[in-house]
Amino acid sequence: MLPGVYLHVPFCATVCPYCDFAVLVGDGDRRERFVASLIREIELWGTATTPELVGADTIYFGGGTPSMLAPEQLGRILEALRARLPVAREPWISLEANPEDVTVESARAWSDLGIRTLSLGVQSFDRKALEFLGRVHDPDAGRRAVELALEAGFDSVSIDLIYGLPGQDEAAWRADLEAALALGPDHLSCYQLTVHRKTVFGVRKRRGELVEMPDDQQAELFLFTHRFLNDAGFQGYEVSNFARAPEHRSRHNMKYWNHTPYLGLGPSAHSYSGRRRWWNHRSVGPWERAIEAGERPVQESEELSDRQLALESVMLKMRTYAGVDLAETRGEVGLDPAIDRAVLERLIAGDLVVRAGSVIRPTVRGLAVADTLARDLLS
């Protein structure tokens, strides 16, 4: 697979109470300064980028809320990318958008920029859930945004949903999923709510005001989600991702789980070259200052050992339905992840993974505990 480019846009209209991304509420001037810095960062990388990153064929605007940038600003960034970085001629461009930013005009403008996947942060079609999540839009706005996006003729329209809210039952979640499916999207990302420490929810949890869904129920809901969507023709391909057809899978995100190199630009963005990982300053300030000083805004980097690469490879691939092909890992990276046979047999007997030749794949129950599979499988 060819490498990808990720652009982190750190702005949001408000900061959601569950969000632990590097985001800020910035006004127009702030955003314009950011765009200038981002373009400067692109120039700083220039063609000097490592060979592994040459020929990137996906470009992904994430955040934050990249739809808060004006189409004209997005256009300038893309222009800089094409001019300064060795990207493919026709890269697949994706944009994350919040429902309130989707209008007939903006959709057309994005389309004209060559954006092919629109990923909509709808989160829920349930009013109460949206309120709980602190979202500014209402269910109708979510619906309208999806309809507009579909009408605008993007190659792929994806809906982001959050489930596993405190007190949510299967029926409520099912209704949400049905509401989403009724709109006819191409792709769904369903994220189980995670309460991070340094968020409003985290504080409320520590104070005892917010009680997370018990583990067992979370597990049930996770299994239900996969069962339900797979039955509905939305084939799961990763822990939280489902697509109507293989071509609608997130081309860019798949690279993360495949161990394909990518270059990350913007504050907090991470990059991976196949041997090395590095990451930018998390906050906009230091990121900007580094760029102003004419330096790449890299905060830190690490060289990966063979063992670490093997661990990552298994860890990431065991998040996918495809699982890990040991023969391929050996061939591609020249690595031989040492699998603990006894553990493998136990996991197979426990219906957590299946094996076919050199491929080990998680079952849906296995996906529910994917974080531990790699830990236990590698001896």
Place this chain on the structure above:
Amino acid sequence: MDNVRNFCIIAHIDHGKSTLADRLIQACNAVEERKFRDQILDQMDIERERGITIKSNTVTLLYDAQDGERYKLNLIDTPGHVDFSHEVRRSLMSCEGALLVVDASQGVEAQTVANLYLALEYDLELVPVINKIDLPSADIDRVAEEIDEDLGLDPFEAVQTSAKNGVGIDNVLEAIVTKLPAPQGDPAAPLQALIFDAQYDAYRGVVLLVRVKEGTLRPGRKIQLMHTEKEYDVEEVGLLQLERKKDDKLEAGAVGYVIAGIKAVRDIAIGDTITEADNAAAEPLPGYKEAKPVVFSSIYPMSTDDYEDLTKALDKLALNDAAITYEKDSSSALGFGFRCGFLGLLHLDVVQERLKREYGLSLLLSAPSVKYRVLLEDGEELEVENPMFFPDPANIATTWEPFIKAAIMMPERYIGAVMDLCRERRGVNTTFSYLAVGRVELTSEMPLAEVLFDFYDKLKTITQGYGSFDYELLDYRESDLVKVDILVNSEPVDALAQLVHRDKARQRALHYCEKLAETIPKQQFKIAIQGAIGGKIIARSTIGAFRKDVTAKCYGGDITRKRKLLEKQREGKKRMKMVGAVEIPQAAFVAVLKSETDK
């Protein structure tokens, strides 16, 4: 000899024994201020922290009394716990008198009474000391009354002190000189010297602390230890004045030290009698009892890499702890370790603390056990103190376990609750008698194994701290003994096996199962924890499988963080003990085993 006094100080914990000792030492200038550490007699940290004195230390004070004479006052420190009661007895045997310290605000406490009776057993003359008279809550009249009524001592003889402020110290010294008798003995008689303690000196080897009863100890003479029948050449004798002070002899009545080229404390026996090889006494002094280990436990290093260090630490520790025994042991769950024998639970605790503190070792101890006797069907007889070596029940004809005679002293009002406790602990022939008005001594014959598990603490709670407990080994009695195995997913965990009376088996097994269920983290599969006798399951608990453990999002930026977490978990996994396919964190062993020894 008329100018010698040998005495000790006995007191309930915290009533001021150590502080008073410090003041006496200071008053006699036995130490320069500069060198003075508070509570100088309590040397070891552990003792200080626990407020108990384990190793007795002795000091000779030179006191110029009001009668114009200079006296040698030998203060003999006494350890304060039942495990060491033989040591206490030995110290008492070296004295003619004792100061009985009572806190002016707390009054007479259980331990004061226990100590009093012990002192009377050795015919010691007693001087009551009412300490802490500086406290606003001091009630000297009431305490004087208690001294009269509860202890049967003359309250008018009592010396009032504030050890803290140095008040009344001279009166104490005068009382020692005037009220306590001088030792008796004949310096020309055949030598009889009681070894009441021993210390280890890295340069000189073993330093014996002795009380010379008859005869004279001189450097250059050949001595014989009457019980061990070993002979040594005396290299040096002298007085203990916090530092050793060389002298040319120790005569009858004296207390001092002897260095005689002895390599390790285990070569000698506390309580033994020293005599001269070519002019031996007819018989040794009474009171010798071999200190045999009665409590056993396996000690494993937390990290298997530390086994070498543990070996070295035990070798060193044994140089000045004659009572501990140890031999190599191994567990499939915990690796290599040592099976150790102790005088009692406190001794075990002290050794464990010292290994941790002085040698920086992190340890895991198996459940303490006693030594059982087993008669096999084929007539062979065995002694078993390690559950791992318990024979197949099918081959066992009879089993016996050690019984003790427990003596519990307490105020009368607790008698009902304490009798219940004894009954619960399989106590038999429980009787009680009045020591004084309102004070009772209860004696009960019970299995030693039953006091190994949180007995002291239960007793303390029940009697609100007023109960004191002492025991002596009685005999072995037939007992229906079983080996309880703890199984994790049907695999026995050897380090958790234990020998218990059949009636207690279920309760104990259940306790283990529950503790393990609390402390073993959920894993990918259901884990069954069972307690079993032979093949029969008597207790069980289960740990459900965790069913969800996956982060919802894993994109570009999350990978490093996730990998690092995994690496950390894998590192932690190395410290897990594998039983079958189940990972058991050390914390689980600690929790299970601790819940009993530390209670």
